[in-house]
Structure formats: C-alpha cells, structure tokens
Amino acid sequence: MLQSVDVGTKALEDYRAIVGDETIETIRALAEPLNGATVVHVNATAFGGGVAEMLPTLVPLMRDIGLDAHWQVIEGTDDFFEVTKAMHNGLQGMATPFTAEMQQIWQRYNELNAEKFEGRYDFVIVHDPQPAGLLRYTAGKNGRHWIWRCHIDTSAPSPDYWGFLARYIDEYPAAVFTMEQYVGPGVDFKHLALIAPTIDPLPPKNAAMNAATADASGRDYGRDDGGPLPGQARRSDPWKDPLGVIDAYRIVKERIPGVQLALVGSMASDDPEGWDYYDKTVRHAGEDYDIRILHNFQGVGGREVNAFQTAADVVIQKSIREGFGLTVTEAMWKRKPVIGGDVGGIPLQIIDGETGFLVGSVEECADKVLHLLEHPIEADRMGQAGREHIRNHFLSTHHLADYLRLFNQLLAKS
Numbered sequence: 001m002l003q004s005v006d007v008g009t010k011a012l013e014d015y016r017a018i019v020g021d022e023t024i025e026t027i028r029a030l031a032e033p034l035n036g037a038t039v040v041h042v043n044a045t046a047f048g049g050g051v052a053e054m055l056p057t058l059v060p061l062m063r064d065i066g067l068d069a070h071w072q073v074i075e076g077t078d079d080f081f082e083v084t085k086a087m088h089n090g091l092q093g094m095a096t097p098f099t100a101e102m103q104q105i106w107q108r109y110n111e112l113n114a115e116k117f118e119g120r121y122d123f124v125i126v127h128d129p130q131p132a133g134l135l136r137y138t139a140g141k142n143g144r145h146w147i148w149r150c151h152i153d154t155s156a157p158s159p160d161y162w163g164f165l166a167r168y169i170d171e172y173p174a175a176v177f178t179m180e181q182y183v184g185p186g187v188d189f190k191h192l193a194l195i196a197p198t199i200d201p202l203p204p205k206n207a208a209m210n211a212a213t214a215d216a217s218g219r220d221y222g223r224d225d226g227g228p229l230p231g232q233a234r235r236s237d238p239w240k241d242p243l244g245v246i247d248a249y250r251i252v253k254e255r256i257p258g259v260q261l262a263l264v265g266s267m268a269s270d271d272p273e274g275w276d277y278y279d280k281t282v283r284h285a286g287e288d289y290d291i292r293i294l295h296n297f298q299g300v301g302g303r304e305v306n307a308f309q310t311a312a313d314v315v316i317q318k319s320i321r322e323g324f325g326l327t328v329t330e331a332m333w334k335r336k337p338v339i340g341g342d343v344g345g346i347p348l349q350i351i352d353g354e355t356g357f358l359v360g361s362v363e364e365c366a367d368k369v370l371h372l373l374e375h376p377i378e379a380d381r382m383g384q385a386g387r388e389h390i391r392n393h394f395l396s397t398h399h400l401a402d403y404l405r406l407f408n409q410l411l412a413k414s
C-alpha cells in the first residue's frame, strides 16, 4: 500500500467570511453532481514545498463538500530522490546529464510504487514528475480518470528530460498546468486545464498576526527591532536565488546601514540538495549577522514563517525559475509589497508597479527594495492592493472550484 497522509478536517463554511457568499454557493453547486466521487492525490512528499502545502487544505475541503478524497505519497530511497531532483532541475532548464542508469532508477521506483498502489478511484491526480510513471505501470487500473498535475516551470526544459517525461505524461488523458507556456513539445492531452496554485488563509501560516506578536517571534530568532527587514521564505534551492538576494541586500545596506535580511528556508524530504545549498547560502552571508538564515529544523514552522512575513517591510522572491511561488502569494496576503523575479508564475501574482515589482537582476532588485523602504506610503498602498488581488484569485476556494470544474468536465466527456 502507498503511504496515506492524514489530513484532518476542514469546513467550507469557515471561508465564507473571507471569500463571500457567491464563491461558497458556486462551490456547492459544482460539488453536487460529484457527491460520493472517489479522488486520490499522489505526490512525492508529505512535507516541504508548494504541493505539500496545498493538499492539507484541498483534500479535507473536498471531503467536506461530499467527495471521498485521499492523499497518498510514493516511496523512494535517496538515489531515487537524487534522480528526481536532477529531473526537476533539467525540466526547469538546467543543462545536467540524464544517464540511462538515472532513467532506470526512476522507472524502477515508479514500477515499485505502481505495485503498491491499491484501490480504484474516479479521479487519480498525479502531482509532478516524480510519480508520473504510475499511469503506465498500473496500466491505468486504479482510476477512471487520470490527471497529471505539473507544478514546475517547464517552459524551457532541457530536451533530454522533457523528451523522457513526455512519453509518460502524454498517456494521461487530462493534464493541469499553471500556465499554458509550460506545456512543452510532443504532448497532446485530450483535456488541458490551467489552474493556479493557491494559499489557505486560515491556518497559522496565513492567519492575521499582529505586529507585536510578529516582532516578538523575530526577537526569539535574533532579529533586533531597529532596522527595516526584507525577508524571503523559500525552499533551499538555487532556483530561488538566495545568493542573489544577499547581493541585493548588500547594495541596499550601503545606503541604509541598519537594514537586516531574513532568509527563512525549509528542507523538503524529497529534496536532497537542500543542505548543500543551505551551506552555500551561509558561506555567502559570511560574518554578517544582520543576515538571519533560518530553517524548519530550528523550529521555524508555519507560525514563524508568518511572523517573518508579517514583520518584513518588503518581501523578496527573486527566483530564476518558479512554477508559481506560494511565498509570493503568502506575503501579498499579508499586505506586503513583493519584489519578485519576472519568471514563471510570479507575474500572475505581482502586477508590476501596483502590488510590487518584477525584476530581472540583482541591481534592479536592490533598487526596488530601496525605493519601497524610502516610500512607505506607496509600499503600504501596494500591500493593500496585493491582498485584494490574492483574495480575488489565489485562495484555496478558487483552487477547489477549479478542480470541481475539471472533474465535471471529465465526467461530461466520458
């Protein structure tokens, strides 16, 4: 049996005050024809990164509105996750080798997981490349409708990796991408849906926190209240460019010596490169103790991420590739102006000049940080506009409605 992830309960009604009556009624209407439908989400990790962030909300909300929803994770050893991390890098465009041995490791673990996959569901949603071979190796026996959900930016993939993966994902009758340009060559899904990731406004990570609580939490982790704080919360990964963020901070520090930087990072269980990149980041920061580099093994969980995002004057997510960037969504929801890399799903969220700034270089990033620190009224206005943009497009209720629409469309086609 694949390992099942326990998700607890959630109630759609609890979101009414935040998203309004119309959204709740739309969801109830979409759910009606799906009453009792069985759904399973399969991914590679129960902890770390955007997918593991969203399923603990989506799965219980699906249950609350009458679907029989589940979440299972595949198994793998370090060598499998080293291969899948290389795949993640290759699919995001890094020129990295993909040997026959690596391909065999991926295939072998997908076969093993396919053998362990039990039950039969109306909808099987396979997230990301790690378990993408499940459809082929189960011969589809576990599901009536198979959906492959891609969360990464595959707009300019290394051809070796995309070519390999395309043979597997092309067998899925339906696929979900965050943006149309992520669908690479050689695949032709019968049904393609574009669905953006979202955040849950209710758990401790995103619930309203007052400034005093946020400051107190920051002090626990060595921050002093004196200087302004740009912050970044992310997985420890080169695509998130924490080294570039440090370089931008150094430029800002020449003009505002009291500035501090918080880099809050998490290690995903399916990401073996995380610690290497953490080491590189610490070395790059050197002896500058105004840079705080924290991670989940120091007790930095959802509440602490919230505290740093709330205490920050500006939030930076200067990624080089980014499937979507939930950290951007989270910070905007906390009324922060966000400076983000002009890549992947970040421009879906940051309206340049209105809710933050899109940047393409370290210098530009530093420029915009300085601008926002020196123009607090404009920064506040952008933060407010950002919150409304997230409320209108990127909360879990949108995600739920999008999945329900997709399920209804697939049922209508079959």
Ligand code: UDP
Binding pocket: 048, 049, 050, 051, 053, 233, 234, 235, 264, 265, 266, 294, 295, 296, 300, 301, 302, 305, 324, 325, 326, 327, 328, 330
């Ligand atoms: N995150 C966290 N603790 C940290 C740093 C990040 O819980 O110390 C969370 C962050 O709040 C976000 C998720 O990890 O919800 C990262 O998702 P994102 O879409 O930004 O990137 P991904 O890791 O999926 O590439």
